[in-house]
Amino acid sequence: MDNGDKSWMNHLRWTEEYAAGVNYFLDKAFERASQGNEILCPCKKCMNRYWHYRNVVEGHLVVHGFVDNYTKWVFHGEPVSSRNTLHPINDDEGSNLRDDIDGLLHDTFRNVEGESVHEEGVRQGLSEDAKKFFKLLEEGKQELYPGCENFNKLNFTIRLYLFKSLHGLSNVSFSDLLDLIREAFPFAQIPESFNKARQVIKDLGLHYEKIHACPNDCMLFWKDNEKVDNCSVCGTSRWKSVGDASTNSRSKIPAKVLRYFPLKPRLQRIFMCSEIAVAMRWHANERPNDGNLRHPADGEAWKDFDRLYPDFSRDPRNVRLGLSSDGFNPFRTMSISHSSWPVMLMNYNLSPWICMKPEYIMLSMIIPGPSSPGNDIDVYLQPLIAELKELWEPGRETYDAETDQTFRMRAALLWTVSDFPALAMLSGWSTKGKLACPTCNYDTCSQYLEHSRKMCYLGHRRVLPSDHKLRKDKKSFDGKEEHRPAPTPLSGIEVLEELHEFNNVFGKGKKKRPRDNKGPWKKRSIFFELPYWAHNKLRHNLDVMHIEKNICDSLLGTLLEIDGKSKDHVNSRNDLQEMGIRKELQPIEDNDGNVSLAQSCFSMKPE
Structure with missing residues (x-):
């Protein structure tokens, strides 16, 4: 073939x-x-x-x-060429993340179509946003055409919009398709144009904002800088010029675009469904309180937050959020180097069996590639932090469909969840070098291994109880007993005091830190702008998936002595000799200069 x-x-x-x-x-x-x-x-x-x-x-x-x-x-696996791409550069709604967003939108649309609301609420003194939402749902219940059983006006518009996204139709093509359908079925309630269909999506609270960004990640062209044409840090233009060979003309398009999904209307929409409004109180009204750890509400960090802010915890409808972010390749193939960073928000008010389902995880923003934002992720988090500050104080007037009343909804970000490299990006603590452990911080016990050419982090026996038998086991470890106490993590107040005069410098063109920025800190995290962040007991978490997978891979590779996966090799044995420990595992050199390795006690080879 x-x-x-x-x-x-x-x-x-x-x-x-x-x-x-x-x-x-x-x-x-x-x-x-x-x-x-x-x-x-x-x-x-x-x-x-x-x-x-x-x-x-x-x-x-x-x-x-x-x-x-x-x-x-x-x-x-086939490379994408500029002449044959699934995402036209002139399509306002096209993006390299199209298919991933479609899955999230499909779940959200499905929920909107099936929402049950209190129709009496339309007649109450609601906010304008809530009135518009209910009015849209009421109008959307109309039949697409007389006798139509499969579609109503609303879900047909949503399906059309999904069709556009799934197949990469341009705005003009989509409008022409609407004209054709409307001409064939003049009695059906079809949107007049692409803009009309998009307005329906926006009124449902499912739209996103486009915020232009400096190509070097220095700043956002947002708020006071919305109309500026050049970056105030590096001077780079926010625009790039693209030529059209058919018309021999050139046009300006933004060089980098952050897609931000506003948080406040999405949280308000949650309480417009009576069933979900009840579920938002699960952590206070239905959670078993028997001392077992089943949900974040059973943990010390949650309880400590309740003690510090009793006014917030008094209303169980106030929302507790967690933030997570990681890079991924939207092309799903390793042949193309690209890293886009979605930022997700988890709603911890819900029960553990639904809070991690895709339809309840909120996509907050999509940070564009082609490279990771790295330390500059704070630049892109500005719109989210601004909304979180508003949701903390004064909050947002919100209609509760379960009680058929309005209340002042507040929200708080409890912590972040990420892998180890992303933890450095979000927290500002460098996870490389001698002081890589953010928990041990300045008391990290580390040693550079000359032969393996990597840092080794020791002293794990310090976290054991003071009377644990392994503390006195010299032979299995470094030949010494361990009597030091466990290291004390830095509190948020201590971190904030230490970074009080830290000079943040963002942008790919500004790699060198000022001389006054010393130590393992790379920045003062933007999360400290939240009034409560410094008092949070647990600010950053490592996700279990990466830890379990990486440790399991290393253990199995070492036990089975898999080539390229085992951590027990000549260099590691030479490092043992350099450290003067575990003599039975140190390499043995004969008179001819040949080196042999003794079989380790953990080897699982057949022999």
């Missing part, structure tokens, strides 16, 4: 040519773009959104066929 020939995709699905082509596609996809034993399924049903095993993908492609026009396999 010719590697570039994809004509078999147009053959009937029961032919030998099509079957051979599918196998060729699967071989290439698993070679280039698999994650574990799964790849994205490109069938018409899954549409490159769901991961499946090979036999499942093969079955889908035979039964359903490939998604239309998927001849450039960009999600399965």
